[in-house]
Amino acid sequence: xxxNILGCGSALPTANCFNSSQTVTIGEKVFMIDCxxxxxxxxxxxxxxxxxxxxxxxxxxxxxxxxxxxxxxxTLGMMERTADLHIHAHGDxxxxxxxxxxxxxxxxxxxxxxxxxxxxxxxxxYEDRSIQVSTIPLKHRIPTCGFLFEEKEKDxxxxxxxxxxxxxxxxxxxxxxxxxxxxxxxxxVVPNKLLTRPADPSKKYAYCSDTAFSEKIIPVIxxxxxxxxxxxxxxxxxxxxxxxxxxxxxxxxxxxxxANAKQLIIGHYSxxxxxxxxxxxxxxxxxxxxxxxxxxxxxxx
Amino acid sequence: xxxNILGCGSALPTANCFNSSQTVTIGEKVFMIDCxxxxxxxxxxxxxxxxxxxxxxxxxxxxxxxxxxxxxxxTLGMMERTADLHIHAHGDxxxxxxxxxxxxxxxxxxxxxxxxxxxxxxxxxYEDRSIQVSTIPLKHRIPTCGFLFEEKEKDxxxxxxxxxxxxxxxxxxxxxxxxxxxxxxxxxVVPNKLLTRPADPSKKYAYCSDTAFSEKIIPVIxxxxxxxxxxxxxxxxxxxxxxxxxxxxxxxxxxxxxANAKQLIIGHYSxxxxxxxxxxxxxxxxxxxxxxxxxxxxxxx
Numbered sequence: 001x002x003x004n005i006l007g008c009g010s011a012l013p014t015a016n017c018f019n020s021s022q023t024v025t026i027g028e029k030v031f032m033i034d035c036x037x038x039x040x041x042x043x044x045x046x047x048x049x050x051x052x053x054x055x056x057x058x059x060x061x062x063x064x065x066x067x068x069x070x071x072x073x074x075t076l077g078m079m080e081r082t083a084d085l086h087i088h089a090h091g092d093x094x095x096x097x098x099x100x101x102x103x104x105x106x107x108x109x110x111x112x113x114x115x116x117x118x119x120x121x122x123x124x125x126y127e128d129r130s131i132q133v134s135t136i137p138l139k140h141r142i143p144t145c146g147f148l149f150e151e152k153e154k155d156x157x158x159x160x161x162x163x164x165x166x167x168x169x170x171x172x173x174x175x176x177x178x179x180x181x182x183x184x185x186x187x188x189v190v191p192n193k194l195l196t197r198p199a200d201p202s203k204k205y206a207y208c209s210d211t212a213f214s215e216k217i218i219p220v221i222x223x224x225x226x227x228x229x230x231x232x233x234x235x236x237x238x239x240x241x242x243x244x245x246x247x248x249x250x251x252x253x254x255x256x257x258x259a260n261a262k263q264l265i266i267g268h269y270s271x272x273x274x275x276x277x278x279x280x281x282x283x284x285x286x287x288x289x290x291x292x293x294x295x296x297x298x299x300x301x
Numbered sequence: 302x303x304x305n306i307l308g309c310g311s312a313l314p315t316a317n318c319f320n321s322s323q324t325v326t327i328g329e330k331v332f333m334i335d336c337x338x339x340x341x342x343x344x345x346x347x348x349x350x351x352x353x354x355x356x357x358x359x360x361x362x363x364x365x366x367x368x369x370x371x372x373x374x375x376t377l378g379m380m381e382r383t384a385d386l387h388i389h390a391h392g393d394x395x396x397x398x399x400x401x402x403x404x405x406x407x408x409x410x411x412x413x414x415x416x417x418x419x420x421x422x423x424x425x426x427y428e429d430r431s432i433q434v435s436t437i438p439l440k441h442r443i444p445t446c447g448f449l450f451e452e453k454e455k456d457x458x459x460x461x462x463x464x465x466x467x468x469x470x471x472x473x474x475x476x477x478x479x480x481x482x483x484x485x486x487x488x489x490v491v492p493n494k495l496l497t498r499p500a501d502p503s504k505k506y507a508y509c510s511d512t513a514f515s516e517k518i519i520p521v522i523x524x525x526x527x528x529x530x531x532x533x534x535x536x537x538x539x540x541x542x543x544x545x546x547x548x549x550x551x552x553x554x555x556x557x558x559x560a561n562a563k564q565l566i567i568g569h570y571s572x573x574x575x576x577x578x579x580x581x582x583x584x585x586x587x588x589x590x591x592x593x594x595x596x597x598x599x600x601x602x
Contacts, residue, residue: 011379013339013372015346037372038314038339045316063375063405071314071338071368078312096404103397104364 001026001149001203003228005267005297006042010210010232010246011064012271013037018295019064020268022228023048024149024205026131032056033147033207039068040075042295050076051083055126057133058089059209060119060144066093070100077108084111088125088133090143091116119145122220130154136220138211140245146208148221156196166190203301206261209268212242213251218259225301227261228293230268235282237270249279253286263301267293302327302450302504304529306568306598307343311511311533311547312365313572314338319596320365321569323529324349325450325506327432333357334448334508340369341376343596351377352384356427358434359390360510361420361445367394371401378409385412389426389434391444392417420446423521431455437521439512441546447509449522457497467491504602507562510569513543514552519560526602528562529594531569536583550580554587564602568594 002025009017019036023043030053032039043050058066069087076085087093094114101112117125117135120143126133129152136146155177163173168182176182182190206221209230221227232246241248249266256264264287269276280292291299303326310318320337324344331354333340344351359367370388377386388394395415402413418426418436421444427434430453437447456478464474469483477483483491507522510531522528533547542549550567557565565588570577581593592600 012345012376013342015342018342019372037369038342041314041316041319041339044313061404063372067372067375067405068338071320071364074364074368075313092404096401099400100397103362103393104368 001151001205001226001301003205003226003265003297003299004046004048005293005295005299006039006046007034007036008267008269008276008293008295008297009036009064010230010268010270011062013064014271016295017269017271018042019067020059020209021068022207022293023053024207026149026151026203028052029054029128029131031133031149034059034065034209035068035072036064037067037071040072043072046296046298050079050081054083055086055088055133057125057147058087058093059138059146059207060140060142061090061092061096062142062210065210069097070104073101073108073112074105076110077105080109082109084113086113086115088115088117090119117145119143136206136208136217138208138217139214140210140212144210146206146211146217146221148224149205149207151202151204153202154199156192156199158196159194162195166195168195205301208255210246212245213247213255215255215258218255221255221259221261224259224261226263226265226299227256227259228265228267229255231266231279231283232268232270234273234278249282249290250286253283253290256287256290261287262289263299264290265293265299266290302452302506302527302602304506304527304566304598304600305347305349306594306596306600307340307347308335308337309568309570309594309596309598310337310365311531311569311571312363314365315572317596318570318572319343320368321360321510322369323508323594324354325508327450327452327504329353330355330429330432332434332450335360335366335510336369336373337365338368338372341373344373347597347599351380351382355384356387356389356434358426358448359388359394360439360447360508361441361443362391362393362397363443363511366511370398371405374402374409374413375406377411378406381410383410385414387414387416389416389418391420418446420444437507437509437518439509439518440515441511441513445511447507447512447518447522449525450506450508452503452505454503455500457493457500459497460495463496467496469496506602509556511547513546514548514556516556516559519556522556522560522562525560525562527564527566527600528557528560529566529568530556532567532580532584533569533571535574535579550583550591551587554584554591557588557591562588563590564600565591566594566600567591
């Protein structure tokens with residue numbers, strides 16, 4: 001999985017920290033999470049192809065997480081995109097955005113299809129052969145959810161010489177990859193572990209922004225390879241964080257630690273901080289394997 | 302007058318060339334023309350105060366000229382602005398933008414007041430004691446107008462020693478500055494030119510984007526100190542410019558020349574051009590005093 005940060009800022013965008021947006025690349029597929037103002041500019045800057053970007057997930061309907069949608073859709077229209085674009089968001093978004101699309105994006109060759117999500121429950125909202133995305137209910141001023149990206153269990157690797165040795169027919173290989181034993185014509189059972197090596201591990205990524213400190217998310221995100229958790233305010237501003245439904249580095253790190261995350265990425269910084277070093281240092285005190293997102297950062301795991 | 306370029310790009314924004322937006326600063330007052338996506342980011346980057354920015358003029362309702370409004374308004378709300386904000390635009394903008402303001406900008410301490418303009422006629426749409434703004438009908442795919450900013454005639458400068466010599470009462474000085482002669486108690490008339498030096502010249506600035514080549518604008522903008530005229534395409538793409546309602550450098554320069562403009566600024570470049578040197582060179586062949594806008598450029602005259 002690869003995460004490209006398009007915007008690491010919070011409510012007030014700056015030249016270095018645009019409003020929230022990022023892409024999650026899994027194999028050939030690209031997903032977008034949130035789409036703040038200027039997201040399309042960062043996409044172009046980072047040379048991220050929109051050809052395989054078919055799904056956008058919007059965490060909540062604060063402007064800094066969705067004001068970039070209309071510009072991005074309009075641009076896709078001008079670029080003569082033909083593949084439908086799916087937007088997963090609170091149901092209100094369709095009512096807000098459709099009139100803009102109707103007015104500004106006439107003659108587009110693709111449809112924008114809205115999928116209403118319930119931010120208050122943990123449910124699967126997207127699924128294909130290799131990936132599943134589910135909602136993570138968060139604690140913010142308005143209904144908000146994070147997103148958990150999970151790769152499905154991958155195929156085991158065939159050991160070619162064993163496959164040849166037992167003369168396993170091609171039509172059986174699909175099952176062998178899934179873990180099946182092989183039964184020879186004489187009835188002998190060859191256990192799968194002789195024929196295959198373990199599958200590559202399936203990766204999990206959790207995006208949690210915007211949110212106040214909430215231990216309720218811990219079981220949902222347990223064991224993720226990477227957790228993106230907002231740290232809008234420094235530890236000294238914990239009171240303000242609580243009041244506004246945001247988190248501090250200590251809180252994000254505590255969540256990462258308790259959820260056994262392998263890595264923590266912090267972001268969604270208040271524009272009051274010119275540098276994010278202190279935020280990073282504060283998180284590292286509790287959770288060493290923390291990285292600070294910046295616009296243009298790329299994280300692979 | 303001072304022009305700050307916030308976005309010199311056309312339909313597709315890039316990291317270097319955001320969508321159309323600029324400010325016009327006249328004395329203490331700041332006006333915004335167009336407000337493409339990211340305009341608020343450039344404003345902040347250029348440290349332009351929004352305290353005296355009370356009027357925004359929108360040339361037409363293509364997204365690249367107005368998608369930045371909702372983010373900018375939302376940000377002003379978060380910054381606890383109290384002064385009303387006036388938006389002068391085609392009447393449709395209110396229908397489009399008001400629902401967004403209602404949804405995303407609750408609790409703002411200021412009102413957004415829409416003023417519907419008729420882009421097809423040349424009329425005064427804003428006036429105060431020192432400035433007048435009028436529309437310039439342009440030739441584009443949808444109703445579009447440019448804006449002519451004109452300083453009103455300024456006061457003449459009093460010659461202090463003459464004022465003292467003739468013992469002119471303070472209450473008379475206002476009229477003297479406007480050009481009145483002074484009548485002494487014995488009936489002698491002191492002509493104004495003995496009492497004052499000429500006023501500073503009043504400046505004129507014309508913004509013409511988006512537009513195809515149109516000689517109709519020449520009488521409206523005649524004699525401007527500075528003309529911003531779009532040059533979306535290079536001369537070799539004149540056909541495409543015509544088809545899409547845009548201009549080439551040769552066309553912009555011809556307008557500047559025929560309108561006796563003192564200076565030409567070109568902008569609204571297609572994203573296909575990484576450098577704008579050729580566009581500039583092509584304009585200079587016809588109109589030497591041409592400058593190329595870039596995001597962050599400041600022009601004073």
